[in-house]
Amino acid sequence: xxxxxxxxxxxxxxxxxxxxxxxxxxxxxxxxxxxxxxxxxxxxxxxxxxxxxxxxxxxxxxxxxxxxxxxxxxxxxxxxxxxxxxxxxxxxxxxxxxxxxxxxxxxxxxxxxxxxxxxxxxxxxxxxxxxxxxxxxxxxxxxxxxxxxxxxxxxxxxxxxxxxxxxxxxxxxxxxxxxxxxxxxxxxxxxxxxxxxxxxxxxxxxxxxxxxxxxxxxxxxxxxxxxxxxxxxxxxxxxxxxxxxxxxxxxxxxxxxxxxxxxxxxxxxxxxxxxxxxxxxxxxxxxxxxxxxxxxxxxxxxxxxxxxxxxxxxxxxxxxxxxxxx
Amino acid sequence: xxxxxxxxxxxxxxxxxxxxxxxxxxxxxxxxxxxxxxxxxxxxxxxxxxxxxxxxxxxxxxxxxxxxxxxxxxxxxxxxxxxxxxxxxxxxxxxxxxxxxxxxxxxxxxxxxxxxxxxxxxxxxxxxxxxxxxxxxxxxxxxxxxxxxxxxxxxxxxxxxxxxxxxxxxxxxxxxxxxxxxxxxxxxxxxxxxxxxxxxxxxxxxxxxxxxxxxxxxxxxxxxxxxxxxxxxxxxxxxxxxxxxxxxxxxxxxxxxxxxxxxxxxxxxxxxxxxxxxxxxxxxxxxxxxxxxxxxxxxxxxxxxxxxxxxxxxxxxxxxxxxxx
Ligand SMILES: Cc1ncc(C[n+]2csc(CCOP(=O)(O)OP(=O)(O)O)c2C)c(N)n1
Ligand SMILES: [Mg+2]
Numbered sequence: 001x002x003x004x005x006x007x008x009x010x011x012x013x014x015x016x017x018x019x020x021x022x023x024x025x026x027x028x029x030x031x032x033x034x035x036x037x038x039x040x041x042x043x044x045x046x047x048x049x050x051x052x053x054x055x056x057x058x059x060x061x062x063x064x065x066x067x068x069x070x071x072x073x074x075x076x077x078x079x080x081x082x083x084x085x086x087x088x089x090x091x092x093x094x095x096x097x098x099x100x101x102x103x104x105x106x107x108x109x110x111x112x113x114x115x116x117x118x119x120x121x122x123x124x125x126x127x128x129x130x131x132x133x134x135x136x137x138x139x140x141x142x143x144x145x146x147x148x149x150x151x152x153x154x155x156x157x158x159x160x161x162x163x164x165x166x167x168x169x170x171x172x173x174x175x176x177x178x179x180x181x182x183x184x185x186x187x188x189x190x191x192x193x194x195x196x197x198x199x200x201x202x203x204x205x206x207x208x209x210x211x212x213x214x215x216x217x218x219x220x221x222x223x224x225x226x227x228x229x230x231x232x233x234x235x236x237x238x239x240x241x242x243x244x245x246x247x248x249x250x251x252x253x254x255x256x257x258x259x260x261x262x263x264x265x266x267x268x269x270x271x272x273x274x275x276x277x278x279x280x281x282x283x284x285x286x287x288x289x290x291x292x293x294x295x296x297x298x299x300x301x302x303x304x305x306x307x308x309x310x311x312x313x314x315x316x317x318x319x320x321x322x323x324x325x326x
Numbered sequence: 327x328x329x330x331x332x333x334x335x336x337x338x339x340x341x342x343x344x345x346x347x348x349x350x351x352x353x354x355x356x357x358x359x360x361x362x363x364x365x366x367x368x369x370x371x372x373x374x375x376x377x378x379x380x381x382x383x384x385x386x387x388x389x390x391x392x393x394x395x396x397x398x399x400x401x402x403x404x405x406x407x408x409x410x411x412x413x414x415x416x417x418x419x420x421x422x423x424x425x426x427x428x429x430x431x432x433x434x435x436x437x438x439x440x441x442x443x444x445x446x447x448x449x450x451x452x453x454x455x456x457x458x459x460x461x462x463x464x465x466x467x468x469x470x471x472x473x474x475x476x477x478x479x480x481x482x483x484x485x486x487x488x489x490x491x492x493x494x495x496x497x498x499x500x501x502x503x504x505x506x507x508x509x510x511x512x513x514x515x516x517x518x519x520x521x522x523x524x525x526x527x528x529x530x531x532x533x534x535x536x537x538x539x540x541x542x543x544x545x546x547x548x549x550x551x552x553x554x555x556x557x558x559x560x561x562x563x564x565x566x567x568x569x570x571x572x573x574x575x576x577x578x579x580x581x582x583x584x585x586x587x588x589x590x591x592x593x594x595x596x597x598x599x600x601x602x603x604x605x606x607x608x609x610x611x612x613x614x615x616x617x618x619x620x621x622x623x624x625x626x627x628x629x630x631x632x633x634x635x636x637x638x639x640x641x642x643x644x645x646x647x648x649x650x651x
Contacts, residue, residue: 033575034503057473057509058440058501086439089475124360124411126422128438296638300422301411302359303631 001182009151009183010040010116010172013158014078016187018048021076024162027054027063028080028116037082038118038177060086065093067113068101071167076112078162084119084133084171091136098167099142113167114158120211120261121298121309122175130174130298130305132210132262137169138238138271144168144192145238149213151181153236156190164192173211193240197249201229204319205249207272208259209235212310216259219315228323238268246272247279254285255322261309264292286326291318329602333611335377335534336597339369339590340612342393344619345402346565349392349409349423353569357627358409362423365393367564370589371496372397374537375464379545384432384454384463386447389424390496390563391436394466399431402622412629419632420640440501441467441474444493448480451489451554460549463491464541470501472515481522481554488553492544493524495558496531502567503575519556531559532587535596562587 004012018024026041032055035042045053056063060081067079081087087094094115101111121130138145144166148154154172161168198213199220208216213234220230231249235242250256256276260269269290276288293309346364353362365372368390376385376397387394395405400416408415409423416428427435434450437443447465454461471477472495484491495515499506506513519526529540537559544555562584566573573581597603603611 030502030504032503037502055504055509057504058470059473059475061475089439124422126360126420126425126438128424129361294637296641297420299420299632299637300360300425301419301632303411303634304420304637307634307637 001184003180004151004183005177006151006154006172006179006181007038007040007177009155010158011042011044012183013155013162014041015044015047017159017162018044018052023074023076024078025052025054025075026078026080027056027067029056029058029082031055031080036080038172038174040116040172040177041080060089061093064090064115065097067115068093068098068111071111071113072101072109076162078114078116081115081117083129084117085128085131087115087117087133094137094143094169095140099140103142110165111167112165114161114170115168116158116170116172118172118174120173120175121305124300124302124305126300127297132260132293134169134171134238135262135266135268138268142167144240145171146192146236147171147173147210147238148236149173149176149210149234151179151183153190153196155183156188157192157236160189160192163189168192171210175211190236192237193242194236195242195245196234196236197231197245198234199230199232201231201253203229203253204255204257204322205231205233205246205253206257206259206315206319207233207235207246209238210261212259212261215310215312216315218312219319222312222316223319228319230319241272241275243275243279246276250276250280251283254283255326256284256288257291257315257318257322258288259291259310259315261293263295264290265295267292286322289318289322291315331377332597332602335373336593336603336608337611337615338373338397339534339593340615341402341618342366342369342372342396343590344616345392345396345405345622348406348619348623350565350569352410352623358423359411360422361568362409363390363567364563364565365390367584367589368496368498368531368561369393370534370593371494371531371537371559371561372466374534375466375494375541377534378538378541379462379464382432383461383545384434384447384450386434386443386450386463386465387427387436388443388466388468388471389436389438389440390468391426392423395426395428395433395436398428398433400428400433402618403625404428406622406626407629410626410629411631412626413632414625414629441471441476443467444471444474444480445476447491447493448484448489451484451491452487454490455487461490462545462548465491465493467493467495468501469495469497469499469506469510469515470504472518473510478522481518481524481556484554485522485524488551490548491554492541492548493554493556494541495556496561497558498561498563500563500575505575514558516556516558524554524556526556526558528558528560531561532589532592534589534593
């Protein structure tokens with residue numbers, strides 16, 4: 001199979017969905033001639049024109065709210081919020097309008113909006129451009145939250161998100177845009193709410209998502225050399241959550257570790273731990289632990305940024321501890 | 327205005343220009359990580375505006391903030407160290423380029439969220455009123471930022487409460503790529519003042535003395551309790567938005583036109599023409615500043631990175647007033 005970059009995979013999904021359905025259009029900051037801050041929309045403006053690839057002013061609240069209005073009146077907007085750090089400005093529209101309109105209006109409207117954004121650390125761009133805020137949006141009934149880790153998933157999940165009638169927060173990771181992976185040429189989708197078992201193992205289950213899923217696989221490969229076999233689950237979508245796949249694995253291994261780049265306190269990793277404990281207490285042989293970001297604004301300096309979020313070595317150590325304590 | 331002041335202004339403009347040129351070089355050598363938005367081309371605004379206010383006045387800066395920081399009295403070594411993520415930087419390497427702040431000089435800091443400092447400047451204006459001082463606040467922001475909600479909310483608040491805040495729009499015609507022509511409802515940001523009953527004017531942002539005069543007048547009014555003022559400075563950023571920006575959204579001709587108006591060259595000519603400095607004196611000033619920048623760079627690159635153990639220092643103030651122990 002051919003290999004393409006994560007950013008290309010996303011670009012193909014957008015282009016193909018725009019071809020397939022003329023209701024799909026894009027809006028956001030610097031997405032037209034500039035091609036998006038991370039190059040995801042390159043070439044789409046040239047191909048589809050300025051009506052369907054709309055450069056907006058720096059107005060995140062209006063972008064999100066206008067997406068809702070367009071969606072409620074028959075369009076299928078894919079709006080880009082350049083960094084998830086800027087979604088704070090759009091949060092009112094996302095949380096109070098995009099997420100809730102359908103329910104508040106008795107199920108009589110739909111808001112098929114995709115809000116594409118990106119998050120995460122790794123580029124030394126500090127506290128306003130590196131956050132992992134997915135937990136906020138998972139907390140809001142009415143929103144789906146999708147976080148792909150590979151080019152294949154990125155394309156398939158973006159297509160599903162665009163075709164779904166529910167609003168989706170589609171959160172990419174800045175360090176993944178330049179990663180390559182196999183992606184079929186023909187049309188395919190990856191369903192929302194289905195996790196991916198990236199590696200089978202009998203000793204411990206590692207649950208991760210977005211870039212941390214790749215680090216978890218690295219850690220598992222390293223541990224395998226030392227005789228510990230980890231099962232690695234990439235959630236792919238945080239909401240809907242594929243709890244069945246998680247529980248099937250945990251019942252087999254009896255041990256679980258949840259890895260997330262977001263700040264530990266109040267983060268999504270804690271939610272996964274709770275569900276595992278609620279559903280699988282009797283199967284557990286060791287405490288379920290979180291390997292997560294420190295409770296700190298992301299610092300610019302490389303020596304600090306590196307230790308603010310989980311590294312492979314942190315996952316390896318947590319696994320070893322869990323295995324011993326079990 | 328004495329000759330000494332004019333020489334000082336030229337010095338500060340050159341300091342910003344050389345600093346930014348060095349920053350661009352260090353970025354491409356990967357000695358500065360992350361992003362840096364350089365101020366080259368816009369020096370006359372920060373230097374002119376800060377020359378018109380007092381040391382105890384405040385400024386609120388932007389993501390393109392190196393010029394503001396230097397013009398308000400920031401020092402090259404600590405600034406360069408900050409950009410390089412070192413412990414000796416103004417923000418101990420935590421902030422970097424987009425969050426540079428020399429708090430002691432009345433700089434309320436730079437921000438990575440476009441527009442987010444406009445309310446902060448406005449709040450400093452409230453504080454000035456409540457403390458009954460006659461300080462003023464300069465609020466720098468871009469043309470792009472004038473499309474954010476907080477710009478409009480802040481101007482309304484400042485006007486309703488007659489706050490001593492001078493809003494200085496650095497209209498360099500573009501956001502990242504979005505041109506004012508395409509994404510804004512108006513071409514002159516100054517006209518937005520009238521919606522909030524705030525007097526405004528358009529100034530040639532490539533002319534330091536014009537900027538200084540406009541800010542001086544606005545500041546005098548603000549100190550007398552006349553309330554806020556909006557000054558739009560027409561300017562241009564000489565570099566791309568980021569290190570890799572191919573600048574497809576603007577033409578090379580337009581860039582050349584604006585480079586003709588280079589604020590530093592223009593001011594040099596004026597100073598020469600008026601006999602304030604000789605050619606040789608300017609040359610030696612330039613040489614000295616270039617050495618200053620080199621020394622600052624050396625200082626920065628020889629400074630230690632923060633130690634990982636200090637990761638969570640300063641998240642909270644250490645004194646806890648009430649906590650169950
Ligand atoms: C809220 C927000 N939206 C988008 C961005 C991305 N961004 C960084 S700088 C910039 C352009 C800002 O334009 P302007 O206010 O005119 O300032 P300039 O860069 O031209 O000095 C954009 C869109 C951001 N940092 N914050
Ligand atoms: Mg601008």
